[in-house]
Amino acid sequence: MTATPTAGSFQTGFAIRPDLLVEARGAADVRAAVRDAAAHGRSVAVRATGHGLPGPVEGGVLVDTRRMDTVEIDPVRRTARIGAGATWGRVVEAAARHGLAPLNGSAPGVGAVSYTLGGGLGILGREFGYAADHVRALDVVTADGVLRHVTPDAEPDLFWGLRGGGHRLGAVTELETGLVAVDRLYGGSLAFDGAAAPQVLRHYLEWTRTVPDTCTSSLAALSYPDVPQMPQALRGRYAVSVRVAYTGSAVAGEALVAPLRAIGPALSDSLREMPYTESHTIHSDPPFPHAYYGEGLMLRELDAGSAARVLELTGPTAPMMTVVQINHLGGALASPPPAGNAVPHREAGFLLRLLAMTAGTDVAAARHLFARAAGETAPHGLGRALNFSFGGGDRTGGLHGPGTRERLAGLVSRYDPASLFGGAYGVGDDAV
Incomplete structure (x- = not known):
């Protein structure tokens, strides 16, 4: 499917013209899109709401995750399982029914998963830290088309890099994060x-x-x-x-x-x-x-x-x-x-x-x-x-310190040696 410029993105300042637009409804669709892109030598970008688009998308495959918007709250464990396309507004409303809150940002329309992959500086940050600090597990499709369940015990290096490293390591389809007792x-x-x-x-x-x-x-x-x-x-x-x-x-x-x-x-x-x-x-x-x-x-x-x-x-x-x-x-x-x-x-x-x-x-x-x-x-x-860092995806200097940058580069070499996910820090939504 061919996308029209800026179709479906909150950010309208940069053209989005992929060779193929995949409107994913679940992890299976994301896996199929990644495998097809790899087979045809195309790059892959991921978009939920398009708030944090770091630059134009020209060519390749754009995986749109807006339909993957499930939110499940476990009030006993104080956790939320969040689909790749869910917005913070949906998570806040769902958690509030149990007297809980996520570490969300200021805008309810922002994609919760993408925001968290970039770190996630929220309105309660000084008390509870970054949203990425509270992640318990992630499901991610890596460049080989494999859906991996990533935790501190299962692939700990990837768990480290996905939380704060952006979209460069794969397409996250769902994550589990802790909630706080704030109503x-x-x-x-x-x-x-x-x-x-x-x-x-x-x-x-x-x-x-x-x-x-x-x-x-x-x-x-x-x-x-x-x-x-x-x-x-x-x-x-x-x-x-x-x-x-x-x-x-x-x-x-x-x-x-x-x-x-x-x-x-x-x-x-x-x-x-x-x-x-x-x-x-x-x-x-x-x-x-x-x-x-x-x-x-x-x-x-x-x-x-x-x-x-x-x-x-x-x-x-x-x-x-x-x-x-x-x-x-x-x-x-x-x-x-x-x-x-x-x-x-x-x-x-x-x-x-x-x-x-x-x-x-x-x-x-x-x-x-x-x-x-x-x-x-x-x-x-x-x-x-x-x-x-909105716009100008070539501006990558200073996003991470030397030690973190080198460790992330090592993970990219391991999980995406052909640079399928392209760019220095990927394309996604992690805004306010």
């Missing part, structure tokens, strides 16, 4: 006028040095479009927002965010206690497909001066609409699981995310802008975040 949280967003950005940045960075690991937060800056879908208070304005997710009590949450509210008058304030099923409202990521180019920079530290200069470059005078997000890391994110995995840069204190809307402009302009922004934080740079 509500205190959180939301506090938005300020962009004119106060330097002040908000300074206070936010100071505040992050005081919060417990049960608090995960980020700061975002963008010019909101003047369209009816935007909140009235933010429509057409440049604003800086602090997003908070805290698993303590509402009373403790109010005390925790008091220093943020003291910064000054807010344009909007949605901080409140909420059921976990409403946690996606903290970030309110856009649910509609669009074109974008992104970068994620893992930083050992971040000072207010450098961050302010990044906002100056990417603010209202930037050549395209740009979203900047600063994620506070540390806590459990800094501690690898006992068996380890391929998630890199755990020593990072912050993640700087840059996202350019590329409709009406070009990727080259966004690259130039991001290079300037990266220069401001270069002294603190550790590398790049696999989950947030």
